[in-house]
Amino acid sequence: MSSRSRSRSRTLGLAALLTACGSPSVETHHDLATLPIAGGLLEGGRLDVGPEPRSAPPAARTPRDAAELRAWLADPNGPAEIWLDARTWAGDWVIRRPVTLRGAGPDTVLLGTGTGTVVDAEGEGIVIDNLTIRGTGSKHTTEDSAVKIRGRHNAVSRLFLDEVLFGVSLAACNACRAERLHVTGRAGDAELRGDGIKLWESDGSTVSRCLVERVRDVVVWYSRHVTLEDNVVRHSRYGSHFMYAHDSSVRGSAVIDNVVGIFVMYSARLAVEGNVLAGAGGPAGVGIGFKDSDDITVRDNWIVGNTSGAYLDTTPRSPATPVHFDGNVVALNDIGLRFHAQPHGVFVTGNDFQENAEAAIVDGGGDATTTDMHDNYWSDYAGYDLNDDGVGDVAHEVKRLSAELTDTRPALKLFQGTAALVTLDAVARAVPVLATRLLLRDPRPAITPHRLALGGSEP
Numbered sequence: 001m002s003s004r005s006r007s008r009s010r011t012l013g014l015a016a017l018l019t020a021c022g023s024p025s026v027e028t029h030h031d032l033a034t035l036p037i038a039g040g041l042l043e044g045g046r047l048d049v050g051p052e053p054r055s056a057p058p059a060a061r062t063p064r065d066a067a068e069l070r071a072w073l074a075d076p077n078g079p080a081e082i083w084l085d086a087r088t089w090a091g092d093w094v095i096r097r098p099v100t101l102r103g104a105g106p107d108t109v110l111l112g113t114g115t116g117t118v119v120d121a122e123g124e125g126i127v128i129d130n131l132t133i134r135g136t137g138s139k140h141t142t143e144d145s146a147v148k149i150r151g152r153h154n155a156v157s158r159l160f161l162d163e164v165l166f167g168v169s170l171a172a173c174n175a176c177r178a179e180r181l182h183v184t185g186r187a188g189d190a191e192l193r194g195d196g197i198k199l200w201e202s203d204g205s206t207v208s209r210c211l212v213e214r215v216r217d218v219v220v221w222y223s224r225h226v227t228l229e230d231n232v233v234r235h236s237r238y239g240s241h242f243m244y245a246h247d248s249s250v251r252g253s254a255v256i257d258n259v260v261g262i263f264v265m266y267s268a269r270l271a272v273e274g275n276v277l278a279g280a281g282g283p284a285g286v287g288i289g290f291k292d293s294d295d296i297t298v299r300d301n302w303i304v305g306n307t308s309g310a311y312l313d314t315t316p317r318s319p320a321t322p323v324h325f326d327g328n329v330v331a332l333n334d335i336g337l338r339f340h341a342q343p344h345g346v347f348v349t350g351n352d353f354q355e356n357a358e359a360a361i362v363d364g365g366g367d368a369t370t371t372d373m374h375d376n377y378w379s380d381y382a383g384y385d386l387n388d389d390g391v392g393d394v395a396h397e398v399k400r401l402s403a404e405l406t407d408t409r410p411a412l413k414l415f416q417g418t419a420a421l422v423t424l425d426a427v428a429r430a431v432p433v434l435a436t437r438l439l440l441r442d443p444r445p446a447i448t449p450h451r452l453a454l455g456g457s458e459p
Helices: 003-017 066-074 401-408 410-415 419-430
Strands: 081-084 088-090 093-095 100-103 109-111 119-124 127-134 145-152 155-161 166-174 177-179 182-184 197-200 206-208 211-213 217-221 227-229 232-234 238-243 249-251 254-256 260-265 268-273 276-278 286-291 294-299 302-304 308-313 323-326 329-331 335-339 346-349 352-354 358-362 372-374 396-399 438-442
Touching: 066 081, 066 088, 066 093, 119 127, 127 145, 145 155, 155 166, 232 238, 238 254, 260 276, 276 286, 286 302, 358 438, 372 438
Parallel strands: 081 100, 088 109, 093 119, 100 127, 109 127, 119 145, 127 155, 145 166, 155 177, 155 182, 166 197, 177 206, 182 211, 197 217, 206 227, 211 232, 217 238, 227 249, 232 254, 238 260, 249 268, 254 276, 260 286, 268 294, 276 302, 286 308, 294 323, 302 329, 308 335, 323 346, 329 352, 335 358, 346 372
Antiparallel strands: 396 438
């Protein structure tokens, strides 16, 4: 099969798993209603994020104009809760005391001056809720943001951050929350955008039920015990980028059509569970990747239609802190599992590997036979189950003559995916003596998929 034919086949297969059509308000390649995690993301058939129409209670304190709002925010004895009515409030705002700032819905707009951060908040018990923010500056050096917040026990919720440079920046904001945000970045090159949501030294914080689009990254750096849950990140660079983010988790999220889905560096005890990681294409496309990380759990995810499904670089650093890759669907990727070096301390069990162009690749030679691999379903398994116990009676083995040739003669990598090398591998399978290098071995392959309903309507 030529590279063009294989690409078309992968596209059609991906469409069968993640139906191609529009979603509420923003163009997307995938219908979120078809995703296996949709029950946790959709409410009433839509993503329930951003501001909603609300009426202020009878006793609410509402400023007459921007000058009074600025005075109330600056007054240590000002109102503990301030309601803003549906109009545009122009200016950049500073908050240095506990206060709840609520809007009446999408038409309550904080419009920044375009020269810096729109809301700069620091303290404990600050809440910014239910309004639209526009008009950030354009400087990366100062990280001009819609909201920049520091302190403890602060929350931002139901905000629409519209075409901002940086969205929400939690910097030294411990036990803080970002909920039901809709963040859209600016058009143009992803490298020139800012981060949609950034956590820096913000231990114990959570980001939940947010829709983040067209930004650079969602970042969790130097922050422990962080939870990302039930979010959608798409059309960006890194769907989630963790660095020195120990004891953290990503759960129930859809990370779709980014350059990289999730990438983790220098982190330990991190769990990635129940997510959809799809559509990370191009030469750098990775559904989920790890570098120099330890004690990792990747469980019950759908890793679909990426250049590389899962990538491990010196992860784990010691077999004593293993990687558990369990119960995932790895389908329609160019490469299912990619290792930067021969893996040790990696357990691959109970996964469904469906129609990946290459099951596994080990960069720089070597093989993946050192993984503890068993009870996986392989769509290209050619064995049998005579005793009908659901387990193949012979091991599933992957050998690639083309991989052996391209490792010893790097110039031949130019022909990867072409009819010539695909035919060569087909001949090697028919005459096994030609393929001398074993890439991986599953001694107990599953006969039927664990989660992938072949021929069914559910992905």
